Amino acid sequence: MELNLYDKEPVENDVVIRIKGLKVWTPEEKSWWRRKPTKSRSVILNNVSGSIRQGEFAAIIGPSGAGKTTFLVSLAGKCTLPSEGSVTLWARNVKACEGAVEIVPQHETFMDGLSVMEHLVFMTEMKIGSCKDLRNKARLYGLVEEFKLKAHVNTPVGGLSGGERRLLSLATTLLSDPQILICDEPTTGLDSYNALLVVAVLKKLATTGRIVICSVHQPSCDLFKEFSSVLLMAEGRLLFHGTQDECSNAFESIGLRCPLNYNPAEFYIRAVSNSNTNVEKLVELSQNRLSVDVDNPSRPDLVHNYNRPIQRNWFKQVYLLLWRLSLSLKREIKNQLIQLVISVVATSLVLCVAYGGASGTTQLGVQAMRGFLWLITSEVSFGVSYSALYAFEYEISLFKREAGVYKCSAYFVSRLLSFVPRCIIWPITLVSISTLAVDLPNYILTATEFTVLLILSSIPAVAYGLGMAALFTSTGIIGDVMPCVDLPLLLMSGAFLRLSSLPPWIYPVKYISHFYYAMDSISNIYWRQIDFIDCPSNETSTCIKDGAGVLLENGYVNDFIFQDSIGFVFITMFWCLLGYLGLKREEKKGYAY
Numbered sequence: 001m002e003l004n005l006y007d008k009e010p011v012e013n014d015v016v017i018r019i020k021g022l023k024v025w026t027p028e029e030k031s032w033w034r035r036k037p038t039k040s041r042s043v044i045l046n047n048v049s050g051s052i053r054q055g056e057f058a059a060i061i062g063p064s065g066a067g068k069t070t071f072l073v074s075l076a077g078k079c080t081l082p083s084e085g086s087v088t089l090w091a092r093n094v095k096a097c098e099g100a101v102e103i104v105p106q107h108e109t110f111m112d113g114l115s116v117m118e119h120l121v122f123m124t125e126m127k128i129g130s131c132k133d134l135r136n137k138a139r140l141y142g143l144v145e146e147f148k149l150k151a152h153v154n155t156p157v158g159g160l161s162g163g164e165r166r167l168l169s170l171a172t173t174l175l176s177d178p179q180i181l182i183c184d185e186p187t188t189g190l191d192s193y194n195a196l197l198v199v200a201v202l203k204k205l206a207t208t209g210r211i212v213i214c215s216v217h218q219p220s221c222d223l224f225k226e227f228s229s230v231l232l233m234a235e236g237r238l239l240f241h242g243t244q245d246e247c248s249n250a251f252e253s254i255g256l257r258c259p260l261n262y263n264p265a266e267f268y269i270r271a272v273s274n275s276n277t278n279v280e281k282l283v284e285l286s287q288n289r290l291s292v293d294v295d296n297p298s299r300p301d302l303v304h305n306y307n308r309p310i311q312r313n314w315f316k317q318v319y320l321l322l323w324r325l326s327l328s329l330k331r332e333i334k335n336q337l338i339q340l341v342i343s344v345v346a347t348s349l350v351l352c353v354a355y356g357g358a359s360g361t362t363q364l365g366v367q368a369m370r371g372f373l374w375l376i377t378s379e380v381s382f383g384v385s386y387s388a389l390y391a392f393e394y395e396i397s398l399f400k401r402e403a404g405v406y407k408c409s410a411y412f413v414s415r416l417l418s419f420v421p422r423c424i425i426w427p428i429t430l431v432s433i434s435t436l437a438v439d440l441p442n443y444i445l446t447a448t449e450f451t452v453l454l455i456l457s458s459i460p461a462v463a464y465g466l467g468m469a470a471l472f473t474s475t476g477i478i479g480d481v482m483p484c485v486d487l488p489l490l491l492m493s494g495a496f497l498r499l500s501s502l503p504p505w506i507y508p509v510k511y512i513s514h515f516y517y518a519m520d521s522i523s524n525i526y527w528r529q530i531d532f533i534d535c536p537s538n539e540t541s542t543c544i545k546d547g548a549g550v551l552l553e554n555g556y557v558n559d560f561i562f563q564d565s566i567g568f569v570f571i572t573m574f575w576c577l578l579g580y581l582g583l584k585r586e587e588k589k590g591y592a593y
């Protein structure tokens with residue numbers, strides 16, 4: 001049975017995409033200490049003009065570095081390089097036609113831990129709506145069938161071959177049924193059977209009125225002849241745009257005839273690679289042809305009723321992102337458990353050995369218990385914040401690739417929530433093992449309070465790790481920056497110096513230190529229960545008489561529950577905001593096609 005995925009009727013042969021005087025440059029490189037650019041910009045696209053009609057199935061060919069990818073990305077409105085000129089769809093700026101154009105990049109980016117079906121279900125839910133809806137379900141299964149992915153639905157994406165990944169990438173893009181599809185080398189890496197399969201699907205799309213534009217590298221004769229039109233590029237210029245026959249006539253008119261049985265695409269590319277004269281002749285020839293189309297009056301009345309992208313509501317986006325992450329993490333559960341056992345159980349045992357029998361009721365024990373409280377607090381904070389530090393390292397290109405599919409804030413929040421199990425398991429394990437060795441008053445109640453407090457304090461610690469990760473991910477210097485930021489926050493914990501002795505100008509830093517709030521709370525929980533600290537008669541230094549004295553010496557506050565609760569909420573929001581801004585900046589930089 002033939003699947004009818006593209007139910008729109010072909011429409012009249014009208015110009016949809018118009019490109020006028022498009023120039024794109026490489027960015028100027030400036031050093032931060034000099035105003036003068038260290039490297040001046042060079043032209044990538046040089047005054048490209050043209051127009052593309054409804055139903056066109058166009059092949060962009062040209063030598064390497066001709067500017068094909070840059071041209072495609074500009075057509076999709078996703079070029080982030082400095083540019084001039086315009087690209088319009090139905091006489092409207094391409095950037096204002098969200099959802100009309102989809103681009104399939106040369107290099108696919110997926111979450112490799114998911115199976116093919118899980119990936120497609122996630123994308124269907126995000127891009128077109130619930131998979132329970134029969135139409136959406138039919139579209140999903142139709143594409144699986146059309147791209148011969150049925151045999152691989154349970155295969156992890158990371159285990160697919162290069163060609164299969166390419167097919168999956170195309171199927172994912174077609175879920176939203178875009179009006180204009182741009183593919184950067186869709187057949188590269190595919191065997192001839194699959195290359196023809198892909199081209200046949202794309203051609204079918206074009207026959208239903210959509211525009212399909214593909215850059216193709218060394219296409220075979222069979223493949224090349226499937227395209228309805230050819231765009232030939234060299235040195236950043238569009239040398240020719242027209243049908244295959246028109247292309248061959250144009251070459252003949254400048255004295256170049258493609259030999260019989262010779263691959264025409266290869267012939268055209270060679271002709272413009274070797275000779276500047278040929279390039280100039282073709283530029284001259286094409287200028288007259290292109291100006292006709294470009295100067296046609298615009299027809300804003302022809303704005304097509306293309307599928308506007310849907311955006312699931314924010315909570316649904318967070319839910320779906322969490323679902324995807326949980327699927328990916330589920331497969332790493334063994335590694336996660338080993339990590340937990342090594343990190344927490346081993347740490348707890350070391351603490352048991354070092355602090356065995358410590359009690360805050362003796363002068364010696366005061367120092368030991370201060371150290372113990374600091375160590376369990378910092379172990380949890382460091383443990384969770386450093387595990388969050390590399391959360392975006394592998395995901396940032398996926399996040400950029402999926403820009404527009406979900407909101408940046410939903411992504412950040414889902415990433416924060418994905419750490420919640422760790423924030424619960426870590427403190428429970430650490431407290432339940434390590435406190436067995438020390439003398440806690442009201443053991444069960446105090447250990448429970450420690451656990452709850454450490455769980456609460458680990459949330460801002462994760463927000464801190466994620467915030468820093470989002471701010472510094474692309475620079476690759478996060479490992480150097482983090483210890484520098486940690487230091488003042490650590491000092492503010494009160495574990496190493498008396499907070500009341502700090503100069504007033506440095507004092508506000510303590511309000512953004514999660515170490516401070518955690519130490520303030522845990523110290524209050526413990527020391528408030530110590531009514532008497534023994535002071536031996538031969539003691540030469542001043543004795544601290546009770547837990548309140550210890551708190552006073554450290555500079556911790558009395559109304560700790562209120563202040564520390566507000567503090568935890570405040571710093572969580574503070575780091576989330578910085579993290580969100582960091583991700584937004586990454587999103588703006590755009591995906592590297």
Ligand SMILES: Nc1ncnc2c1ncn2[C@@H]1O[C@H](COP(=O)(O)OP(=O)(O)OP(=O)(O)O)[C@@H](O)[C@H]1O
Binds near residue numbers: 026027062070
């Ligand atoms: N962001 C960028 N910064 C600097 N130079 C760039 C950038 N993007 C593209 N270029 C340069 O512009 C030229 C055209 O690149 P583009 O990728 O568009 O060519 P292409 O025709 O697609 O090449 P290929 O067929 O090899 O993929 C290349 O010389 C490339 O190095």
